Each structure stands twice: as C-alpha cells, then as structure tokens.
Amino acid sequence: MKRKISDAHQKAVIDHYTRSGLESLVERAYEQANMHHLAHEDTAPLDEFHIRGRTATRELAELAGLKSGMTVLDLGCGIGGPARTLAAEYGCFVTGVDIMKEYCRTAAMLTERVGLQDRVSFHCRDMMTHPFEQGEFDAVWTIHTIMNIENKELLFNNIHRTLKPSGVFSLYEICAGGSPEQVYPVPWANDPSINFLADINSLRKMLIETGFDEIQWIDVTGVSLNWYEKQVARRRTKTEKAAFKPGVDLVMGETTREKMENVVRNMRENRIRVVQGVFRKAG
Numbered sequence: 001m002k003r004k005i006s007d008a009h010q011k012a013v014i015d016h017y018t019r020s021g022l023e024s025l026v027e028r029a030y031e032q033a034n035m036h037h038l039a040h041e042d043t044a045p046l047d048e049f050h051i052r053g054r055t056a057t058r059e060l061a062e063l064a065g066l067k068s069g070m071t072v073l074d075l076g077c078g079i080g081g082p083a084r085t086l087a088a089e090y091g092c093f094v095t096g097v098d099i100m101k102e103y104c105r106t107a108a109m110l111t112e113r114v115g116l117q118d119r120v121s122f123h124c125r126d127m128m129t130h131p132f133e134q135g136e137f138d139a140v141w142t143i144h145t146i147m148n149i150e151n152k153e154l155l156f157n158n159i160h161r162t163l164k165p166s167g168v169f170s171l172y173e174i175c176a177g178g179s180p181e182q183v184y185p186v187p188w189a190n191d192p193s194i195n196f197l198a199d200i201n202s203l204r205k206m207l208i209e210t211g212f213d214e215i216q217w218i219d220v221t222g223v224s225l226n227w228y229e230k231q232v233a234r235r236r237t238k239t240e241k242a243a244f245k246p247g248v249d250l251v252m253g254e255t256t257r258e259k260m261e262n263v264v265r266n267m268r269e270n271r272i273r274v275v276q277g278v279f280r281k282a283g
C-alpha cells in the first residue's frame, strides 16, 4: 500500500525546486531589464514553467471551457503564471497551491505587481495534504506537476471530491514513453527518486476509474518537441543574450540548458510523451 507522502519525498521535491532568494532574483532581473512597471503580458517568458508556455495555458483553458467568474484550484502552481493567465484573460478566481514557499512568495509579489491580487491567491502546501473541501471548486487544474506525485490515485480522488457536480478537471502533463528510462536532469527531477511518470494510457484509465468522464485527451508530443527544439536552438545563438528579458532560467537554475536538452532527447527517443486532458466529474 502506497503511503500518503513521506517526509523524505517532500524534502527531495523541495530540494529539487529550491532557488534561494528567488523573489529578490526576479525583482532584480526586472530592474536590470528596465521593466519597472509590469503588466501580465510582460511576465510570460518567466512564469509559465512548462512546455509551450502561455500558448499551452491558453489552449488548455479553451479546451476546458473556463469562463469568467469560475473558481479554479491550480495544483502545483509554481510562480503563478497559469493562475494569473486564467484570472487576467478568462476572468476566473484562482487559488494556487504549491509546496515551495519561495515560489508562493514570488507568485504573490508578481500578482501584486500586475494588479491581480483580488482574483488570485497562493497557499504554500503539499497538494497531498491540502484540505480539499467537498464541492468547493468549479474547476481544478494542474500543469506539469503530477510527474512528482507517486500516489496519483489518492490525488485524483481528492480532486474529484473538491469539484462541484459536473466540475472540470484539466491536466497538461508529461508521461512515460515506450522506452522505459529517462535521461537526467530534467526540469522536474535530477534523478529517478522524485520522477513518477505514468504510462499515458494508465493515466487516462485511472482518471476514468476515479469517476471522471473524458472530454478531451490529446497527445501533444509532436508540437511539444518542435517547440522545445526551437527553444534549445535559440539559446545557442548570441542574439538571445542581447535581447535579455527575465525568463524561466531564473526558476530552473544553472542547469537549465542541460535540462532542456534532455527533454528534447527524451522526447526524440520516446522516453517521454506530453498529454492534454480535460475531464468532467461524472454523475
């Protein structure tokens, strides 16, 4: 029987994502780039910590049919890019949950700076111990996060419970490909200890068995590889440095390039796949 979550696992996840002083690093980077007044559009290169950035966030929001006034729980919200996009562009009220204190602090700072604090709030918690109230949210979503979650069954049951009747669960995740092992480091893990990639078909089946009806299930590995190859190639050119804007490297740390190159290799060698899914609470 899988445990709910161990202290060692929690610590390993926190160690992996820790960027000491991230909030000040981000503030300094915007100062140095002479970006003193920030608008939501300015932060996209930095705060959408997933493949295909804000474009993918919008795509998932459209697929999920998110609308003005809906309440959304964003699990593993990072520094809040997707949460702010749902608030700024779709009029949602978003509660973000992330295990990283410094990410939540940075998320709150950026949210204030772009003036979305009335619509978006952040809570520093392990999503496995989050107090999921019954029938609280119109929608739950998670982007590039459950790769770190071992007990997905428990998580999906909690998500199902916290949704209102007919509520929507959307996910945009990395799954295991046909080749069994991944090449490290990758953005979500430096080694196998916190890497819990589900097989793409098992993940889909698990969601249906939890009590969700499938609305969308799209394998987006091809377009993801295309995008990532361009990102890696662009980083190799000098012009990228000349037009410096604070980017996701600040969150991913010193090994950003290596991690990105490994994502490309893992996709090319069918070690990982990328999927978008939208489900409705059945019954």
Ligand SMILES: C[S@@+](CC[C@H](N)C(=O)[O-])C[C@H]1O[C@@H](n2cnc3c(N)ncnc32)[C@H](O)[C@@H]1O
Pocket (backbone or CB within 6 Å): 013, 017, 047, 048, 049, 050, 075, 076, 077, 078, 079, 080, 081, 082, 097, 098, 099, 100, 103, 125, 126, 127, 128, 142, 143, 144, 145, 148, 149, 187, 188
């Ligand atoms: C690759 S980042 C994605 C962040 C965000 N969803 C985005 O797309 O910008 C994965 C995030 O999941 C968070 N995370 C991983 N395990 C978690 C857990 N058990 N509880 C809460 N957050 C978790 C990490 O701290 C990290 O911020």
